[in-house]
Every structure is written in structure tokens, then in C-alpha cells.
Amino acid sequence: MPHEFEVREEVAIDATPEQVWEAISTGPGIDSWFMGRNEVEPGEGGALRHSMMGHTQTATVTAWEPLKRFSYQSTANPDGTFMAMDYLIEGRQGGSTVLRLVHSGFLGDDWEAQYDALKKGDGMYLQKLAAYLKHFPGRVSTFNMLVPGPQVTDQERVWKTFASALGLTGTVAKGDRVRLTVDGLPPAEGVVECADYPSIPSVCTGDALYMFMYGYRGTVVVEQHSFIEGVDGEATEEAWKAWLATAFA
Known part of the structure; x- marks a missing residue:
């Protein structure tokens, strides 16, 4: 049976909320620090498509508040498993930003190993995002x-x-x-x-x-x-x- 999970992470980023928003809510931005290829249709109700190693997963944008919040939820699998990502952006003085992530949903039979990987991986990817915006601001990966x-x-x-x-x-x-x-x-x-x-x-x-x-x-x-x-x-x-x-x- 599916197992509910939730992972919470946050990272301080030496970048503006505008730069963080572009990095988390556009296909080229996500491609520059996350895995696979990504396409985003802007606006609540829009589609997000994530392709990797010959497989494409679709999700629906559930919150679209530019410079503040971006959320999406993957299409549920036949066994009821799915994942949801909720990003909250908070601008700080000096042009920096705090990005908070709540990663939740339901995992399948191998949930313990999956949850362990997510707990480790979510924080690492946020650190990778911070490195991207520090070293390659205004650029996207080719x-x-x-x-x-x-x-x-x-x-x-x-x-x-x-x-x-x-x-x-x-x-x-x-x-x-x-x-x-x-x-x-x-x-x-x-x-x-x-x-x-x-x-x-x-x-x-x-x-x-x-x-x-x-x-x-x-x-x-x-x-x-x-x-x-x-x-x-x-x-x-x-x-x-x-x-x-x-x-x-």
C-alpha cells in the first residue's frame, strides 16, 4: 500500500527572488541544476513535463505566484503513488533569498529506501541550485x-x-x-x-x-x-x- 511522506528543506541563496524564480519555474532554469529535461507551462493548472532516460512524467502546476510560490503535483500512478513539490521564496536584504521546499506525496512498496534517498537528495539539489545561481547567474545550460x-x-x-x-x-x-x-x-x-x-x-x-x-x-x-x-x-x-x-x- 502507498506510504505518505514529507521532506522539508531550505537553503539561503546569494541571488535575487527574480533569479530564483526563473531557476525553479522555467524549463531552461530547472535544466540548469536539476536532473533530466523539463518543460513548464506557466500559470496555475499548467503542465510540467520531466523527461529522463527515455521516460516522461507529467505534473500539474498547483500554485503559481511569481517571486513567491511555485508548486506542482505529479500525475498519480495506478498504485496511488505521486509526488508534490512546493517551493516558497522569501527575499532578504542585500538581494539574497531563502528558498523553502516541502516535498510530499505517497511512495510505493520500496518506500523506506526511496524516502532515505529523498531526504538526502532534496537538500543536495537545493545546494546545487545555490551553486548554479552563484556561478552562472543569467545563464542556462546548453x-x-x-x-x-x-x-x-x-x-x-x-x-x-x-x-x-x-x-x-x-x-x-x-x-x-x-x-x-x-x-x-x-x-x-x-x-x-x-x-x-x-x-x-x-x-x-x-x-x-x-x-x-x-x-x-x-x-x-x-x-x-x-x-x-x-x-x-x-x-x-x-x-x-x-x-x-x-x-x-
Whole structure:
């Protein structure tokens, strides 16, 4: 039977309410920090379509108050499961913003593992959103990808492998300078914006935002959002697939 759940998170963002609104309520904005491809029909009652790995999920916009509130609820599955997202925007002095998220709904038979992943993932994605608006304000991604790797039980191995790809050892913390080196991709200098053992939710280089995540049922995941033209998406994705297969063999 479906299990009701609720996750509450908030994040302080060094961006205006206008910038936050664009990032959470438009397709190109969501694409620049969240997973998959997204389309949003503005206004209450509009449709939101989220496509990833060959599957498209639809949702209905349930609240549309520009610069204040954006909410939507996914179409219910035959078993009664669905998810609802409710974002509340609060502007602060100095042009900053606090964004609050209530993520609720009903989960299926595997609800415990799903809930654990959501509790971890929601906060990480909000930190990733904050990193996007800090480093790439006014820009939207030209290429974004999510590449899942194998399931790994050793968290310390995951942590060390992620850190190694960034040229880091030992403790990883916000502000650490990195050098991303992955076979098949050009080296890139950057900075850690958020570290949450054993995941590294946000790393920013001059032209891309990355997430290294230890996710649902121990699956390792890499996400990339690029903000320059001319990225060879197919080659980039293949390079990450090869790295995941080799690094966690």
C-alpha cells in the first residue's frame, strides 16, 4: 500500500527572488541544476513535463505566484503513488533569498529506501541550485546529463573515488580548489561548493556544474550541466560512463 511522506528543506541563496524564480519555474532554469529535461507551462493548472532516460512524467502546476510560490503535483500512478513539490521564496536584504521546499506525496512498496534517498537528495539539489545561481547567474545550460553507475556498498571507497577525480585527498570541504581529470574530457579547474560525505553535490568550473552523488540503494551517479556552446554531448556522456565503469570495477 502507498506510504505518505514529507521532506522539508531550505537553503539561503546569494541571488535575487527574480533569479530564483526563473531557476525553479522555467524549463531552461530547472535544466540548469536539476536532473533530466523539463518543460513548464506557466500559470496555475499548467503542465510540467520531466523527461529522463527515455521516460516522461507529467505534473500539474498547483500554485503559481511569481517571486513567491511555485508548486506542482505529479500525475498519480495506478498504485496511488505521486509526488508534490512546493517551493516558497522569501527575499532578504542585500538581494539574497531563502528558498523553502516541502516535498510530499505517497511512495510505493520500496518506500523506506526511496524516502532515505529523498531526504538526502532534496537538500543536495537545493545546494546545487545555490551553486548554479552563484556561478552562472543569467545563464542556462546548453547540455546536461545524468549518468548512473554501479551500486557500491563501500561508502569510503565512493568518497575516495569521487575525490580522486577532482585531485583531492583526505577531507573535502566547501572552497577547496579542484582539478577535474577524467579520460576523454579536457582537464578543468574549479571549486567545491558543497560536500556531503560520501556525495559531493556541487563542483563548479569555469563553464560547468557537476554533482557526484551516492544515491538510491547505493548507486553512484554523475551529473553535468555545461554553460558553453559546442559541447559534444555524446562523447562527454561516454567518457563519464567509461570512468564510472573503470573507477568502480
